Amino acid sequence: MKSGKEQTADLRWTLQKRMKEVLGRSLHIRHVDSGSCNGCDFEMNTLTNPIYDIQRFGVDFVASPRHADMLMVTGGVTRHLEEALIKTYNAASEPKMVVAIGACACGGGMFGRTYANYGGVDQIVPVYVYVPGCPPRPEAIIEGILLALDRYEELSRNKGENKR
Amino acid sequence: MEKTIKQWLSRMKQQLGNKVRSMEQNGAQETVMLVEKTELPDVCYFLWHEKKGRLFTMVGNDERDIHGFFALYYVFSFDSFRHFITVKTLIDPLDPTFPSVSVQLPAANWYEREVKDLLGLRPQGHPDPRPLILHGDWPEDLHPLRKDFPLDRHAPRVQSRESFMPYDSEDVTEIPVGPIHAGIIEPGHFRFGAVGDTILHLDARLFFTHRGLEKANEGMPLEKALFLAERICGVCALSHSTAFAQAAERLGGVTIPPRAAYLRTLFLELERLYNHIGDVGNICAGFGFAVGVSQGARLKETLQQLNERVAGHRYLRGIIRLGGIRIDITEREKEDIVRTLSYVKKEFQELVDLLFSHDIAMNRMATTGVLSLEHANQLEVVGVAARASGRSVDIRRDQPYAAYDQVSFHVPVYEVGDVLSRVRIRVDEVLESIAIIEQLMHSLPSGDTFTPLPPLPPYRSAMGWCESPRGETVHWLMVGPDQTVYRYRVRSATYSNWPAVPLAVKGNIVPDFPLINKSFELCYACCDR
Numbered sequence: 069m070k071s072g073k074e075q076t077a078d079l080r081w082t083l084q085k086r087m088k089e090v091l092g093r094s095l096h097i098r099h100v101d102s103g104s105c106n107g108c109d110f111e112m113n114t115l116t117n118p119i120y121d122i123q124r125f126g127v128d129f130v131a132s133p134r135h136a137d138m139l140m141v142t143g144g145v146t147r148h149l150e151e152a153l154i155k156t157y158n159a160a161s162e163p164k165m166v167v168a169i170g171a172c173a174c175g176g177g178m179f180g181r182t183y184a185n186y187g188g189v190d191q192i193v194p195v196y197v198y199v200p201g202c203p204p205r206p207e208a209i210i211e212g213i214l215l216a217l218d219r220y221e222e223l224s225r226n227k228g229e230n231k232r
Numbered sequence: 233m234e235k236t237i238k239q240w241l242s243r244m245k246q247q248l249g250n251k252v253r254s255m256e257q258n259g260a261q262e263t264v265m266l267v268e269k270t271e272l273p274d275v276c277y278f279l280w281h282e283k284k285g286r287l288f289t290m291v292g293n294d295e296r297d298i299h300g301f302f303a304l305y306y307v308f309s310f311d312s313f314r315h316f317i318t319v320k321t322l323i324d325p326l327d328p329t330f331p332s333v334s335v336q337l338p339a340a341n342w343y344e345r346e347v348k349d350l351l352g353l354r355p356q357g358h359p360d361p362r363p364l365i366l367h368g369d370w371p372e373d374l375h376p377l378r379k380d381f382p383l384d385r386h387a388p389r390v391q392s393r394e395s396f397m398p399y400d401s402e403d404v405t406e407i408p409v410g411p412i413h414a415g416i417i418e419p420g421h422f423r424f425g426a427v428g429d430t431i432l433h434l435d436a437r438l439f440f441t442h443r444g445l446e447k448a449n450e451g452m453p454l455e456k457a458l459f460l461a462e463r464i465c466g467v468c469a470l471s472h473s474t475a476f477a478q479a480a481e482r483l484g485g486v487t488i489p490p491r492a493a494y495l496r497t498l499f500l501e502l503e504r505l506y507n508h509i510g511d512v513g514n515i516c517a518g519f520g521f522a523v524g525v526s527q528g529a530r531l532k533e534t535l536q537q538l539n540e541r542v543a544g545h546r547y548l549r550g551i552i553r554l555g556g557i558r559i560d561i562t563e564r565e566k567e568d569i570v571r572t573l574s575y576v577k578k579e580f581q582e583l584v585d586l587l588f589s590h591d592i593a594m595n596r597m598a599t600t601g602v603l604s605l606e607h608a609n610q611l612e613v614v615g616v617a618a619r620a621s622g623r624s625v626d627i628r629r630d631q632p633y634a635a636y637d638q639v640s641f642h643v644p645v646y647e648v649g650d651v652l653s654r655v656r657i658r659v660d661e662v663l664e665s666i667a668i669i670e671q672l673m674h675s676l677p678s679g680d681t682f683t684p685l686p687p688l689p690p691y692r693s694a695m696g697w698c699e700s701p702r703g704e705t706v707h708w709l710m711v712g713p714d715q716t717v718y719r720y721r722v723r724s725a726t727y728s729n730w731p732a733v734p735l736a737v738k739g740n741i742v743p744d745f746p747l748i749n750k751s752f753e754l755c756y757a758c759c760d761r
């Protein structure tokens with residue numbers, strides 16, 4: 069059996085391969101904190117540390133949604149961040165792949181629905197892929213990106229068929 | 233000691249005369265003074281200014297179901313007596329106002345704005361009438377922490393009442409930033425009023441991540457509430473769960489077994505370590521020093537992987553249990569900790585040597601973002617930021633919990649209050665934490681790791697506290713008759729420290745703001761709840 073380290077390495081190579089196949093080039097991600105406890109955010113940050121270093125494989129976290137193929141959203145969308153999330157979503161370029169990171173983003177988590185919290189990203193914008201965990205491990209986030217690529221591939225294939 | 237506290241308290245009662253209606257003990261460490269609301273400012277100012285009590289937290293509570301009134305609790309910590317004095321006042325629902333304490337005691341500013349938003353108790357004469365926790369488009373007459381407000385009610389959005397500092401002069405440029413920032417960081421909206429490159433004034437709109445946590449916790453069984461408590465913050469998760477557990481244990485009059493206390497201390501220091509080391513690395517991002525960023529992140533990851541091996545969670549979640557701790561450690565795990573820490577210590581020292589011998593880095597950090605001792609004291613700043621400005625507060629030493637009275641450690645203090653001092657504090661504390669863990673490893677007592685909690689007395693309050701990596705954190709807890717949370721108030725280090733940031737950035741250049749901000753390392757999730 070492969071060690072954890074080897075499995076992580078494999079995952080990243082798969083990521084690079086799939087990005088080439090599906091997108092043709094690199095993947096740009098914009099992060100939106102919609103009211104997380106910051107645990108999920110830190111695990112996303114972890115992906116850029118020298119151990120995981122997914123930037124080496126062509127994934128980058130970018131400053132503007134206009135440069136982003138994917139939005140990674142953490143948190144269950146607070147009332148105070150609803151507008152920011154919608155604006156970011158609208159500003160993002162197609163295909164607007166939204167990946168909900170963590171239990172909060174997926175369905176409210178421990179906080180659920182309160183006067184100040186909507187309880188899930190899909191209450192506000194359409195979600196491509198849900199990555200559960202509190203917080204999800206870095207490997208799970210990579211797995212989430214892979215799933216989003218599958219989904220994108222499938223959707224664009226269907227679109228193509230419809231056109232024909 | 234007992235006797236001195238009694239004498240000190242009775243003398244205080246004499247000095248306050250008939251301003252205090254009654255005085256009673258609430259547990260061994262807290263004395264509650266009941267006052268008329270008109271006496272609030274005088275009594276609070278006396279305790280703070282004359283008696284040098286630190287404003288520890290302030291809690292508003294809807295107790296109409298219990299006795300028909302709202303209640304306010306201003307808690308002061310008297311570190312030299314290891315005692316708390318709480319000034320309590322009852323507020324008639326027919327006249328939900330009280331005289332503001334904030335003019336004399338600036339640290340009360342946010343607390344009073346908070347009870348206005350969440351409970352509709354209006355501080356009269358408060359210097360800042362703007363909403364704080366709820367943003368300006370929340371209806372002014374709805375107060376979610378009132379018991380008759382349903383948890384999941386979504387209020388309509390109204391015309392916004394938000395306002396920022398207006399500038400008359402054309403020389404002042406307003407620079408709005410956020411709430412969503414360029415990196416993977418938490419949301420907040422900043423308005424800089426700048427003259428050229430220099431910051432004249434910083435206005436901030438925070439509380440974007442307000443999730444309604446305290447309300448959500450109401451009515452929850454304590455075991456479940458503990459899980460919510462540790463989700464206040466990702467990277468201070470253990471400090472929060474520990475503080476919550478301590479509040480419940482204090483209510484139940486339970487002392488946790490020595491082994492549990494030692495293990496809690498061990499993991500709390502592991503939490504401080506991964507945070508402080510990550511933060512020292514991250515500060516390097518403030519001046520584009522990539523080597524430092526990478527080294528810090530690598531060592532942080534090493535420590536988080538250690539967390540996972542020993543505790544089962546990279547962020548140390550799920551290990552606290554009410555009355556003790558859920559996990560124990562084996563000899564092999566002890567060896568793992570010792571081995572990993574000796575490696576981290578060596579590598580960290582290299583990073584520090586590199587950083588402190590780098591001219592550009594030193595140049596950027598030194599004299600940048602100075603917080604004066606006077607301001608730190610006025611605002612009751614805590615944690616790293618306090619100690620970097622010459623304010624020696626550390627709740628591990630001042631009001632010890634877990635096994636902190638069983639280990640010896642030094643609390644570093646620097647005087648300058650600049651970015652460099654805050655980094656130096658973290659560096660020194662990393663070494664102290666490692667030394668604490670070494671002591672714990674040598675003297676870990678055997679025995680149980682948990683004492684069951686008895687049924688908790690309803691409608692009585694207790695506090696739990698913890699020196700999180702960011703500073704002192706307080707949880708105030710009141711349980712209802714059905715053993716669920718009745719009221720829960722969390723005051724994190726960031727809540728105390730944020731108001732100091734605008735004072736520290738004044739006069740600095742705009743590009744230094746990220747560096748100054750990083751050196752405070754504030755956590756919005758903790759602050760906003």
Ligand code: SF4
Pocket residue numbers: 103104105106107108109142143169170171172173177178201202203204463466
């Ligand atoms: S899922 Fe967990 S780690 Fe992520 S934001 Fe929610 S509480 Fe925090």
